[in-house]
Amino acid sequence: MSLLTSLARQVTQQATIVAAQRIAAHAYQLTLASPAFVDWTYTPGQTLNVFFGLSARGGAATLRKRTYSVWDYNPHTAQLELAVCTFSDGPGARWAAQCRAGDEVSFYGPGGKFVLAPNAVGYALLGDVSCLSHFYALRRQIPTDVPVISVIHAQHTDDCFPDLDGSLPLHFVVADTLSAEQFLAAAEAQGLRSVPETLVYWGGPQTTCVAGHRVLQREWQWPDQLLKTKPFWK
Ligand SMILES: Cc1cc2nc3c(=O)[nH]c(=O)nc-3n(C[C@H](O)[C@H](O)[C@H](O)COP(=O)(O)OP(=O)(O)OC[C@H]3O[C@@H](n4cnc5c(N)ncnc54)[C@H](O)[C@@H]3O)c2cc1C
Structure with a gap:
């Protein structure tokens, strides 16, 4: 296992796909649940880093990270929503199109600075x-x-x-x-x-x-x- 994969395994947490549905010709809505979402400090505009290929053999060659914006976060249900587009047909797009309820997801977050600055005119x-x-x-x-x-x-x-x-x-x-x-x-x-x-x-x-x-x-x-x-x- 590569150092990168080993590091990613140590810092990521697990969520479960609760629901996945197509919402546009090239977009899927994914609902994720995780005990880790219970105590989140979340600011609108933050993102989730999703990792693919962590459990596969082949080390860093198969490891991929994609960033998705948190569409909505509900602290009471410990669930959040993502909307993933599939125009790219890359690893992230294929993951979203193939997601099924019950699938496990490795993630890191929330993070990012493209967040709402309050009080603008x-x-x-x-x-x-x-x-x-x-x-x-x-x-x-x-x-x-x-x-x-x-x-x-x-x-x-x-x-x-x-x-x-x-x-x-x-x-x-x-x-x-x-x-x-x-x-x-x-x-x-x-x-x-x-x-x-x-x-x-x-x-x-x-x-x-x-x-x-x-x-x-x-x-x-x-x-x-x-x-x-x-x-x-x-
Ligand atoms: C802060 C931040 C927030 C993001 N939030 C979201 C989000 O909420 N939803 C979301 O779908 N994506 C979001 N992205 C983009 C996401 O992280 C991926 O880059 C994107 O999903 C493509 O990943 P991929 O693995 O499918 O394709 P890749 O393998 O990364 O790309 C394959 C090819 O597709 C092209 N491509 C990538 N995206 C598009 C596109 N939208 N339209 C046309 N061509 C494209 C690339 O140029 C490349 O040639 C966000 C990115 C950032 C930095």
Whole structure:
């Protein structure tokens, strides 16, 4: 066994899949339960690291870690929800599509810094559908009188899924591709520049969110402290 696998076995905890269901053409909702979730200190926007291949032979070659946003966490039932997209067809996507109730999952978390900063005068949530559960978790915590701008890129309508209560509080743009400039045009149409000091969260594909971060910083002179950028995938 490799040192990495041995280390991962020592730090991970176990959860059980309680339910797995398809919620969009390329997304599954997974419900996980674990005694470890009872005393969690959880902040909306935190993530879970899921490990695959820990029990397989072959050491580090088979070990994979993928990060998923906690869509919702219930301390009373010690359960949490994830929404995993399958566009990638990689180890994480295959795991989600094959998950069945009763399966065991090795995880580490919660963690991450792409979390809700309270008290902003407005928020903008920009990204693709792999960020949806993340942004729904943030959106639920934002007071109703605080403006929220959102641009969620989906290639097809059937890739969009609602929040856990069935609501659709975020704005979808359905298009083959969406450049950083097109994201910003859609956000500006919702008034991004008219609410100064809006805190911008930008997730999704690395090329788009990094390009968008630069445009906001250099051309829009958006203050660094109001820009939170987190590539979800490369
Ligand atoms: C902070 C954070 C939170 C995240 N939260 C979520 C989440 O809640 N739900 C979720 O589904 N993912 C989330 N991700 C992304 C996730 O960790 C994986 O990167 C993603 O699921 C792909 O893993 P994979 O093993 O299926 O494919 P990989 O083997 O990692 O990738 C295979 C190929 O697919 C491409 N690819 C990866 N993702 C996508 C995509 N969305 N659309 C199109 N092509 C893609 C890659 O460029 C690569 O070429 C998050 C990532 C971060 C950093």
